[in-house]
Amino acid sequence: MLTQEKQAPALPETDTQLSGSQALLHGFVVEGVDTIFGYPGGAIMPIYDALYDFECDLKHILVRHEQGGIHAAQGYARSSGKVGVVFATSGPGATNLVTGLADALIDSTPLVCITGQVFAHLLGTDAFQEADVIGITTPVTKWNYQVTDATEIPEVLAKAFHIARSGRPGPVLIDITKNAQLQKFAFQGYTPCDHIRSYRPKPIVRKEYIRQAAELINKAKKPFVLWGQGVMLGSAEQEFKAFLEKTGIPAAWTIMGAGALPTDHPQNVGMLGMHGNYGPNVMTNECDVLIAIGMRFDDRVTGRLDKYAKQAQVIHLDIDPAEIDKNVKTTVPVWGDCKETLPLLTQMVETKQHTEWLAKFREFEQKEIDAVIREELFPTSEEMTMGEVIQQLNELTKGEAIIVTDVGQHQMVACRYAKLNHTRSNITSGGLGTMGFALPAAIGAKFGAPNRTVVAVIGDGGMQMTIQELGTIMQSGIDVKILILNNQFLGMVRQWQELFHERRYSFVDITSPDYVQVAKGYGIPGRSINQRENLVEALQQMLSNPGSFLLEVMVTKENNVFPMVPQGCSVSEIRLK
Amino acid sequence: MSEQAPIERQEYNITVYTENQIGLLNRIAMIFSRRKMNIESLNTSPSEIEGIHRFNIVIHETEEVVSKIARQIEKQVEVLKVYFNTNEDVIWQEMALYKVPTDIVAEKAKVERLLRENGARVVVIRKDYTVFETTGHREETDNLIKILQPFGLIEFVRSARIAIIKDSDGFNRKLREFERAEPGHDVVENEFLNSREKVFTM
Numbered sequence A: 001m002l003t004q005e006k007q008a009p010a011l012p013e014t015d016t017q018l019s020g021s022q023a024l025l026h027g028f029v030v031e032g033v034d035t036i037f038g039y040p041g042g043a044i045m046p047i048y049d050a051l052y053d054f055e056c057d058l059k060h061i062l063v064r065h066e067q068g069g070i071h072a073a074q075g076y077a078r079s080s081g082k083v084g085v086v087f088a089t090s091g092p093g094a095t096n097l098v099t100g101l102a103d104a105l106i107d108s109t110p111l112v113c114i115t116g117q118v119f120a121h122l123l124g125t126d127a128f129q130e131a132d133v134i135g136i137t138t139p140v141t142k143w144n145y146q147v148t149d150a151t152e153i154p155e156v157l158a159k160a161f162h163i164a165r166s167g168r169p170g171p172v173l174i175d176i177t178k179n180a181q182l183q184k185f186a187f188q189g190y191t192p193c194d195h196i197r198s199y200r201p202k203p204i205v206r207k208e209y210i211r212q213a214a215e216l217i218n219k220a221k222k223p224f225v226l227w228g229q230g231v232m233l234g235s236a237e238q239e240f241k242a243f244l245e246k247t248g249i250p251a252a253w254t255i256m257g258a259g260a261l262p263t264d265h266p267q268n269v270g271m272l273g274m275h276g277n278y279g280p281n282v283m284t285n286e287c288d289v290l291i292a293i294g295m296r297f298d299d300r301v302t303g304r305l306d307k308y309a310k311q312a313q314v315i316h317l318d319i320d321p322a323e324i325d326k327n328v329k330t331t332v333p334v335w336g337d338c339k340e341t342l343p344l345l346t347q348m349v350e351t352k353q354h355t356e357w358l359a360k361f362r363e364f365e366q367k368e369i370d371a372v373i374r375e376e377l378f379p380t381s382e383e384m385t386m387g388e389v390i391q392q393l394n395e396l397t398k399g400e401a402i403i404v405t406d407v408g409q410h411q412m413v414a415c416r417y418a419k420l421n422h423t424r425s426n427i428t429s430g431g432l433g434t435m436g437f438a439l440p441a442a443i444g445a446k447f448g449a450p451n452r453t454v455v456a457v458i459g460d461g462g463m464q465m466t467i468q469e470l471g472t473i474m475q476s477g478i479d480v481k482i483l484i485l486n487n488q489f490l491g492m493v494r495q496w497q498e499l500f501h502e503r504r505y506s507f508v509d510i511t512s513p514d515y516v517q518v519a520k521g522y523g524i525p526g527r528s529i530n531q532r533e534n535l536v537e538a539l540q541q542m543l544s545n546p547g548s549f550l551l552e553v554m555v556t557k558e559n560n561v562f563p564m565v566p567q568g569c570s571v572s573e574i575r576l577k
Numbered sequence B: 001m002s003e004q005a006p007i008e009r010q011e012y013n014i015t016v017y018t019e020n021q022i023g024l025l026n027r028i029a030m031i032f033s034r035r036k037m038n039i040e041s042l043n044t045s046p047s048e049i050e051g052i053h054r055f056n057i058v059i060h061e062t063e064e065v066v067s068k069i070a071r072q073i074e075k076q077v078e079v080l081k082v083y084f085n086t087n088e089d090v091i092w093q094e095m096a097l098y099k100v101p102t103d104i105v106a107e108k109a110k111v112e113r114l115l116r117e118n119g120a121r122v123v124v125i126r127k128d129y130t131v132f133e134t135t136g137h138r139e140e141t142d143n144l145i146k147i148l149q150p151f152g153l154i155e156f157v158r159s160a161r162i163a164i165i166k167d168s169d170g171f172n173r174k175l176r177e178f179e180r181a182e183p184g185h186d187v188v189e190n191e192f193l194n195s196r197e198k199v200f201t202m
């Protein structure tokens, strides 16, 4: 039998009659989309019908749940820096996207989501699978729009891509009624959008503030840099490094910023926040100038605000004007894309070294090693710790892998200890803390960065939230390493119950299926270990397996993540135990 | 820090210039409801420019809160510009309608006089009822309720507030800036930044 090479339709000439669905897909091709995560249904069938002809340009990954689809698109966007694309049908398909939209909004992830909607004449009649998707998604999207007429599609899609990826990125959603998907119209081509008059993605850079910031930095005795995901979103890793190396300032990261500067850069002093490192938290309340770059002073980072960095002059570089002064009062606001503002600042600052000041961080680090880290990474206890698993993983990957984490104790441990040589290598649900994120996000991350090893680090709780996406792995044949750190508990909640609720372990005891059997059912090889002597070899087996592999590591049940800034406490009240 | 934000809450008039877009009202309202903040008054209307809408929103809050809210509103894609002003900085009016039984008004010369003194104007007179209208500040429209209550006020309604900013020269020039792909500094002209100039000195 002859196999026919499928040819994607070329971009049609002006005035060609196209359906709304065809126009939409041509738009995706022009925007450079290569992968779509989705799930079909009645109200989006015309788009899926058109997709059948676009197979070689637009790879569609059939997920097992729309939440999985949107998390996969997030993982794709985070590993590749491109816009993630999701398709879902009306009603339940669309409502299943809500968690991912909220997650993407708070973590500034660019997404374009397409939902099918009932015919326009049925809107508001409680038609089958009708939900007010625009109403439901308004608070969780950067922008959303309902299309009821096919002729609007090219312009709306172009706007959607522009909004999703420019300025502070975020998720946008287009809800398309079925009649608009079917309607034929004279296609006038597809022009990407680069300007919307009511939308200013980048505030204008004000040189006088950069000069003031430079003056403060030049006078500072104990300056301290905090960075967040903004450095990566702005693709400003090089500019950031150049600024740091010229000024010699110690720098710490939020979990969303991890990896923008390699873990073992001498000025990288570690992680901020509730489970961050000892030095960075304490020094926040000792520095004289605090330079925040592309981060938003989340409460998990700042702890108690009225005792946060009160002694410091604060310089805040951010692209989103609404972030300036939102949580922490700024002395000098530097509005703008840090890709543009950092080089300007670097020009004006003096070359310095803050050797003594940097050494103070290292003193704190030593205390933390003695009190926490050594025992976590090289335990003397019989049972395995999460930290030692990550430590051994580091040894084997040499910091080259993308680590995708779920939410809980394992997330904090993985973020604290994972060695990251490259940017866009730590993918985690930071702002929303969405359990179930990791497995689908890892699938998406691998599609976004096919040449890199992707390891999903997941708890026994989170694994069971989106376990169905093993089916997506099976069908797509994608290579994702799944590392389950099983402590037989909803560990993070249990830790809080232990510390703040007199050990009343209320519904945190969670059982697990036989993950190896489950994986096997999906055609994915797996292994479970509970002995230290097998750890390195099992990790090696996982990493060297040609395709996906699931490795479950039974770890000690009741470990706590330390250090910890208890809720309501100041960062300088960080506890080592 | 030299800056001293007043902590007292007072009425602020938020003026929002927007595109005309379905759902934008909802998006803006959610910025308040999400923070469990009450909107005292909300009016949408055309503006001095065709196709550009103007929201007038009144809230009772501190300056700090209002400035944060203003920036959250301005962040919305279809919002062009947000201003916020105290009552002293704006000319504002609210309109009220009062329905009273016609026989009482006709009989009592006192009512006539009170209405006249309060600047009320007759909108309709029917055999059974008469509708009056006043336009003014809250106290003025409130005052007339008290006056008319003893005379059998049947219905009362007051409109949202509309406000004109005293020292604004309108939005035309600004809009032209917005339409340019590379706008000048005018676009970022902002209460926050302007006050900064005074705040920070080395």
Ligand SMILES: Cc1ncc(C[n+]2csc(CCOP(=O)(O)OP(=O)(O)O)c2C)c(N)n1
Binding pocket: A406, A407, A408, A409, A410, A411, A433, A434, A435, A436, A458, A459, A460, A461, A462, A463, A485, A487, A489, A490, A491, A492, A493
């Ligand atoms: C969707 C969702 N539901 C509930 C929570 C609250 N929560 C945070 S951490 C956690 C426990 C996670 O347990 P597990 O996945 O086993 O990870 P561990 O903490 O044990 O490493 C829970 C329930 C959440 N973050 N997300």
Ligand SMILES: [Mg+2]
Binding pocket: A408, A459, A460, A461, A485, A486, A487, A488, A489, A490, A491
């Ligand atoms: Mg667990």
